[in-house]
Amino acid sequence: MERHFVQELDTLKTNLIKMGSLAEQAIADSIQAFLERRKDLAEEVVSHDQEINSFEILIDDQVVDLLALQQPVATDLRFILAATKINSALERIGDHAVNIAESAIQCTDLRGAKPTLDIAEMARITKEMLRQAIDGFIHNDAAIGRRVLKNDDVIDELNKKVVHNLAEAMHRSPDRIEQALEFIRVSRNLERVADLATNIAEEVIFMAEARVVKHHAAE
Amino acid sequence: MERHFVQELDTLKTNLIKMGSLAEQAIADSIQAFLERRKDLAEEVVSHDQEINSFEILIDDQVVDLLALQQPVATDLRFILAATKINSALERIGDHAVNIAESAIQCTDLRGAKPTLDIAEMARITKEMLRQAIDGFIHNDAAIGRRVLKNDDVIDELNKKVVHNLAEAMHRSPDRIEQALEFIRVSRNLERVADLATNIAEEVIFMAEARVVKHHAAE
Numbered sequence: 001m002e003r004h005f006v007q008e009l010d011t012l013k014t015n016l017i018k019m020g021s022l023a024e025q026a027i028a029d030s031i032q033a034f035l036e037r038r039k040d041l042a043e044e045v046v047s048h049d050q051e052i053n054s055f056e057i058l059i060d061d062q063v064v065d066l067l068a069l070q071q072p073v074a075t076d077l078r079f080i081l082a083a084t085k086i087n088s089a090l091e092r093i094g095d096h097a098v099n100i101a102e103s104a105i106q107c108t109d110l111r112g113a114k115p116t117l118d119i120a121e122m123a124r125i126t127k128e129m130l131r132q133a134i135d136g137f138i139h140n141d142a143a144i145g146r147r148v149l150k151n152d153d154v155i156d157e158l159n160k161k162v163v164h165n166l167a168e169a170m171h172r173s174p175d176r177i178e179q180a181l182e183f184i185r186v187s188r189n190l191e192r193v194a195d196l197a198t199n200i201a202e203e204v205i206f207m208a209e210a211r212v213v214k215h216h217a218a219e
Numbered sequence: 220m221e222r223h224f225v226q227e228l229d230t231l232k233t234n235l236i237k238m239g240s241l242a243e244q245a246i247a248d249s250i251q252a253f254l255e256r257r258k259d260l261a262e263e264v265v266s267h268d269q270e271i272n273s274f275e276i277l278i279d280d281q282v283v284d285l286l287a288l289q290q291p292v293a294t295d296l297r298f299i300l301a302a303t304k305i306n307s308a309l310e311r312i313g314d315h316a317v318n319i320a321e322s323a324i325q326c327t328d329l330r331g332a333k334p335t336l337d338i339a340e341m342a343r344i345t346k347e348m349l350r351q352a353i354d355g356f357i358h359n360d361a362a363i364g365r366r367v368l369k370n371d372d373v374i375d376e377l378n379k380k381v382v383h384n385l386a387e388a389m390h391r392s393p394d395r396i397e398q399a400l401e402f403i404r405v406s407r408n409l410e411r412v413a414d415l416a417t418n419i420a421e422e423v424i425f426m427a428e429a430r431v432v433k434h435h436a437a438e
Contacts, residue, residue: 063300064296064297064300067286067296067300068292068293068296071290071292073287074287077283077286077287078283081282081283081286081303084300084303084304085303085307088304088307163400167396167397167400170389170393170396171393171396174389174390174393177386177389177390177396178386181382181386181403184400188407
């Protein structure tokens with residue numbers, strides 16, 4: 001029974017890692033589609049979202065089974081609760097990738113300027129935050145988690161700057177209003193992804209520090 | 220022990236109901252502040268968000284304790300898992316109320332038109348969805364939950380219409396671009412609140428139908 005339980009926890013972790021890598025890929029692809037105006041890639045992101053949604057349901061079911069049949073306590077319980085929160089954060093990140101991909105598709109149909117360097121910079125930092133949050137989860141490492149938290153304010157500031165600059169661009173070139181609105185939508189979606197990466201990192205810290213506490217207590 | 224457990228479940232439910240009523244009030248106030256240009260009310264929403272955040276932590280702690288000490292199964296376990304999801308949905312709704320309140324504050328500083336009737340209509344439906352979702356939770360009623368789901372598409376359509384109309388308004392009156400951007404931000408935040416009310420309703424259905432299944436099984 002005990003060995004079975006350890007295997008179930010491993011399966012749960014593996015599924016979350018797979019889901020995390022799908023979410024990371026969806027964000028990377030949607031951003032690439034947006035920056036390089038690649039409609040084909042954007043459409044791929046939209047059609048692949050179902051896979052991420054299926055993982056959410058699978059993981060939710062696993063959590064119910066684990067809690068009901070194994071009645072875990074302490075560290076294992078914390079891990080499972082963190083898993084449910086990370087699960088719903090990853091599902092939402094998939095949704096934001098779809099939103100960015102939809103804007104990418106809209107933008108290929110609109111004439112207009114290239115996305116600003118600020119959005120490219122936001123995208124770079126957001127992808128890095130998400131990668132680190134998932135890495136922190138895989139290695140159960142609070143220090144990696146803390147690195148994610150530092151960047152949340154940077155993204156908030158960049159988003160404000162992007163919105164402000166695009167509002168000015170609209171004044172200068174009213175014919176680009178529709179396009180600027182899509183750019184703002186992408187910027188706000190990136191900000192939300194950074195928030196969700198931050199939420200994941202917070203769960204990683206909660207999980208990892210509880211383990212540290214437990215280790216100290218056992219000494 | 221059994222009686223103690225029932226009391227703990229009741230406390231968890233009561234706390235969620237209190238938190239739900241705070242979130243509902245925050246949305247109602249932020250919308251009123253936006254529609255009636257009341258900076259004072261908007262500032263109240265921003266300063267009250269801490270209360271909702273405190274409930275989130277309190278409820279999370281209660282869930283950990285309940286799972287660790289009582290090791291619930293079946294209906295009770297489903298209720299507790301639904302509670303964690305409703306908890307994080309309500310916390311996010313509080314954040315969206317703050318976003319709407321911030322836009323309300325920005326708008327009182329900007330000259331410009333009154334919010335469109337479409338945003339007022341979105342606000343009305345979104346508040347109704349949230350109220351019904353919380354009602355469904357209180358009465359453990361899947362039928363009320365289902366009523367919420369029907370409105371999600373209505374809100375998505377209204378949001379698209381609002382964004383489209385505001386883009387046209389920007390072309391006609393470039394001096395109102397900043398204001399129109401705030402209106403769009405409010406519209407998108409309302410859309411997210413409607414999504415979250417939908418998530419809560421889905422949890423209510425999951426919870427209530429499991430109970431129905433159990434009752435049938437017991438017959």
